Amino acid sequence: MNQQNPTRQQRVRIRLAVGFVLAAVALLVWLLLPGDLPDPPWLLVVFALVGIYFDWTAVEINDHLVISTSLLVQITAAVVFAESQPVVAVAVIAAVSPFQPADFRLRRWFEPSVNFGQIVISATAAAALFAFIAPAAAVTPENLPRFVAAAVAASALQGALNFTLVQFIFRSVFGARQVRPWSNMLNIMLPYLGTGVLAALLGAAYHLRGLVTLPLIFVVFFVSQMTFVSYARLREAQDSTLRGFVKALEAKDLYTRGHTERVAYFSELIGTEMGFNGTRLEKLRWAALIHDVGKLAVPRDLIRKRARLSGDEWEQMEMHVHLVEELLAEVDFLQPMVDIAAHHHAHYDGNGYRGGHEHEGPPSLEARILAVADSFDAMTSTRSYRVALSQEYAFTELRENAGTQFDPDVVEALIEIIDARGERYGSPDVDSEEEARRRAEGIRLDG
């Protein structure tokens, strides 16, 4: 996306990265300087390697009910080294994996740096809490409940710190925009609690049964990571398949090229700004991805037609769009998204039409978001009969129709987030439909 004031953001990024890295390095030096290593040291090396392996093969996914294997490795290490130096052990394991070869190859520095700082700080704090609740005592069946409590508390603290620091970084970089409501904390915490219990029990099994349990513990790590990765890959495959198809089919028409991708992007921005997250945000993005798929089945000359469509032509278009919608609605999980997409032409005040027919009732919030995103992109991109209009014109137009065609809250959310991110769309100085049409006379494009 085109960003207008990179200098401010760039400065903030550099400051954040340097601050986080320095803080984490200071913490590590302070921990390691006394020279008391966790016992046995070779096991720390094994855990560090295991941590690197799982961190480097991890995939991110917008699904809160899944545990992070790295966290499981770290908390288990705290329990395994409970009798010697749990804090040092966890800090070392957390510190070794954030910088990955891919980052160097792609010259990414900001994400790994803040990630390194953020993870070292939150993991060390969590391990310190663990050591405080269960101070260097032998793990026995009798004090097992105490270890479980300590590991759960540590896991929860790490989750909360992680959440807070990531929020802080987002705020600093993008302004006070991408704030996720704290009410979601509980939802996010649940897997952390499970991770804490499991880590405590795995660690206890090691203490009570010895080295023979280590392979089993690593198999548990491996299987939980592997099943999760295969699930995430498949989801990614599904997502990219739909995305790729829409893109490829759109590409046939010069004027709609990229439209869907942009509408999905704007919808996601507005959704985030309005406090959507997790599956709801994902649903919105998918609805945006399929909102125009129906048009793919419509003959191109009908779509490109400049004159008003005749009744027959409308009907033909409607029929094709409707058939595709029915097709997609057969896919179980697409059903709600097809509903959203089908309603995005409905007006906020309940009037409006869809293919010349009266519409039934006011649209859902998701459909209202999609309507604004769709109109914004339609105005700020080039069409067959006019060049792109300016961003200011689009904002004014959206505001003027707020309350009737568009939801005023959604319109303001879009304008705020676009301004805050400093992004610009449309041609800079085309401030009226007439101007846009006049300019298009010179450049005749043909699909």
Add this chain to the structure above:
Amino acid sequence: MAERKVNGISLTVFIACLAFGAVMASVSARDIKVVLLGAAIIALAHLVTVPAPSGEHLYLAIGAATAVPFLVREHAGMLAILSLGMAMAWGVFAVKKPVAGLSGSQFLAEVTSLMAFAMTVVVLSELTIRSDFDIDAGTLPIVAAGGIVWFAVRALIRSLVGLESEGLSARFLWLLALEDWAAIVSLFTSGALFGLAFEKMRWWAIPLALLPYAFSHLAFVRYNNTRITYGQTIRALAQIPEVAGLATPGHSERTAKVAVAIARDIGMHPDEVTELEYAALMHDIGRITLNEPAILRAGYTDEDLARWGAQIIGEAPFLEKVGLLVREQHRPYRNIGEERDESVPLASKIIKVASAYDQARNDQLLSAVDSLELLHLGSTYDYDPDITASLRRIVAASGDLHPSSQV
């Protein structure tokens, strides 16, 4: 008739389990109550199934069985628990009609593989001169070896059993059964952790065994659901040319069905079968290009359609191979003066045959015999005779080949 034979096998296995279990229980030094309790747990664990990546279901029982050698530490006791457990499981299934049809020969597969597991454990621990199990580093590799034997025997028997009942190739079923290794490793690990930890940790061992499995179970379930919806998504997208009136309705769906049947008959790898299915579903997606009137007027060839389709599919990074299969679908399997063109992918040749067969059947309304004849006539260049032969087998097995059969 066949059912009676299957019931006979089932009953014989039940009696054998019961008798063997009774003998072992009498030899065992273990309290009979402990043996019966263990057997009951094994039987009850057969009531819980979990989804596995292959689309099949697994019984939790193998997890419970893994814990037994650690807990019982005596050969006779272990064998008694496992065989009495299977006998009780038979009773459980007889009362509650099994979900996955675990009667007859499938039950035989479960019993045989579990007994193979037990015998491996017994033999290996005898070989390492340990008359009694002692929980130490040595037990784990022995149980792990038993687990591998269990896995292989189960996959082998299931592939042979499936061959007899469903007409799928043994290789396909064998590979399919192997796909579940992650779920099985997860169950084994849970069982072994429980067995190792129970003595010291007591009831804490239960969450220790259940939590790891619960986490991966969540992922398995989601994986399964996503796999289903992914297939549905592709199916829906593949039909866009049809609803646009640019391709014959239902053709891609039917072609995919025939293509998958051929692939299974030939014995392709399950992953390849999935790729082939997607490619067959989307083999006409290039026709969406025809909604551009200018292109329709200019004319096009089969090769153009294949290329356009491959271009569209190629935009999805995960479907690269599928796009390749679609691109090659128009090519003849051999050229003039050649034996065979080895560069044409097998899956593309299958799509060509399956698509032509469906066209003959449903566009030209030919009978099955006449459609196959048409393919035979085209076997000089277009249709690979090996694939046509496989299709003939499938059609014959479905009883559709009778000369008088009409559409």
